[in-house]
Amino acid sequence: MVSCTSIPHFPSPAPETGVRHDPEVFVAGIPTLSATELARQQALARNGDGRAAFNVYSYYRTTANDPKQAREWLLRAGELGHAFSQYNLAQIYRHENNYPKAIYWARKARDNGYPHAQATLESLESEQP
Numbered sequence: 219m220v221s222c223t224s225i226p227h228f229p230s231p232a233p234e235t236g237v238r239h240d241p242e243v244f245v246a247g248i249p250t251l252s253a254t255e256l257a258r259q260q261a262l263a264r265n266g267d268g269r270a271a272f273n274v275y276s277y278y279r280t281t282a283n284d285p286k287q288a289r290e291w292l293l294r295a296g297e298l299g300h301a302f303s304q305y306n307l308a309q310i311y312r313h314e315n316n317y318p319k320a321i322y323w324a325r326k327a328r329d330n331g332y333p334h335a336q337a338t339l340e341s342l343e344s345e346q347p
Contacts, residue, residue: 250281263291268300275303296323301330308338317346 251259256277262270275291278284292310295303304327311320321342328335 251277263294263298266298268295268298268303271295271298272300272303296326299326299330301327301332301335304330305332305335305338308335308342312338312342312345317342321346 251273256274259270259273259277263274271291272295275288275295278288278291282288289310292303292306296307304323308320308322308324308327311317311323321339324335324339324342328339
C-alpha cells in the first residue's frame with residue numbers, strides 16, 4: 219500500500235492564466251490580485267485568453283466593486299469562448315428580461331459544453347414572450 223507521504227511531490231508551475239496571488243495583498247483577509255497581476259491577466263485576456271478575462275471580471279466584481287468594468291470583462295470572456303462566462307451572461311440577461319441575448323449566450327454556453335446550459339436554454343425558450 220502506498221501512502222500519500224511516500225509519493226514524491228513535484229510542484230508544477232502555475233498555468234499561464236492561473237492567478238498568482240501576492241501574499242502581501244489582502245482584502246478582508248482574502249488574497250487578491252496585485253496591480254502587477256491584474257495587468258498580467260488583462261494582457262493575457264487582450265491576447266485572447268478567456269479564462270484570464272474571467273479572472274479580471276472577478277476582480278472588478280468583487281475586489282474593486284466596479285459593476286461596469288466587471289460587465290465589460292465578463293462580455294469579453296464570453297466572446298472569447300469561456301463557457302462559465304457565457305452561462306453567467308445568459309443568467310444576467312434573463313434577469314434583465316432580455317430573452318434574445320439570454321438565449322444567445324445560453325446557446326454559446328451549451329455549445330461550449332457548460333453542464334446546465336441546455337436546461338437553461340430550454341427554460342428560456344419556453345419563457346420567452
